[in-house]
Amino acid sequence: MFRQGLPVDYLNYMGLANSDVDSQQRTVFLERTMALMRRLMEQYLPTDAACDQLGKQFMHDSLPPFLTEGEKSCSIHGHGERWDPAGNVVRDHTEMEPDTMVKLIRKGCLRLITEDDVVRVYHNIENARVYHGREPQYIEISAELAPAVELLLHSYPEYVAVDSLPAETVEERLEIATILYDKGLLVTGEPLQNVHVDDTSSDEGEEEGDS
Missing domain, CATH: 3.90.930.40 (Outer Surface Protein A; domain 3)
Structure with a gap:
């Protein structure tokens, strides 16, 4: 999933020059990117565990x-x-x-x-x-x-x-x-x-x- 190639024509609708252009291709690309990022965070970024370590540090720091x-x-x-x-x-x-x-x-x-x-x-x-x-x-x-x-x-x-x-x-x-x-x-x-x-x-x- 993460190794799939980018769409052949993605440079035609992505980038700063196209950021204000409302197109279906751009919408699909952004939604797909966000879905992959969410999946990446869920699988490989233990957010709760990281926050717990900060909480542990706060326990040590506080009065x-x-x-x-x-x-x-x-x-x-x-x-x-x-x-x-x-x-x-x-x-x-x-x-x-x-x-x-x-x-x-x-x-x-x-x-x-x-x-x-x-x-x-x-x-x-x-x-x-x-x-x-x-x-x-x-x-x-x-x-x-x-x-x-x-x-x-x-x-x-x-x-x-x-x-x-x-x-x-x-x-x-x-x-x-x-x-x-x-x-x-x-x-x-x-x-x-x-x-x-x-x-x-x-x-x-x-x-x-x-x-």
Whole structure:
């Protein structure tokens, strides 16, 4: 197709001198040229992949988003597990539920990319305040979880229930939501409730001591 010769008389109706001449031959030639160019781009110019690489670079270049107090209270930035040595327990442990409402903390905070045959979520949440102070930050996820990230991107700024994320099982929906939340990329509709977690190893030690 691309190796076919040009029409024998194309010089008679193409070129600057003929640019204002309205003829069927010229119209057919231009339409054929545009169709070939579109096909060439579709087959040999991966536009989406090229744009993703620019998006990846932007993630590395940009500063992490500034968060309001409300966003902090409904994200990992205002929570986070910590060990309480006095009580011998883990404090501020939270868990996602299927009905938890979530959204991206910012639409421009991540880029979903396929490279090296793996799916990666590049983000700027952990970027340093110094330009390129850290290497590009990303999370690797399974290809099955990629549609869930796409839905979060497309639904922003609206909240969606974790159970509505496109994945085969509830466990997978909770998995991708928890991964993104723990990385600081998700904000919930309401602050997650803390779950009290006892140190089972210390309990076992006390039982052994009592015996």
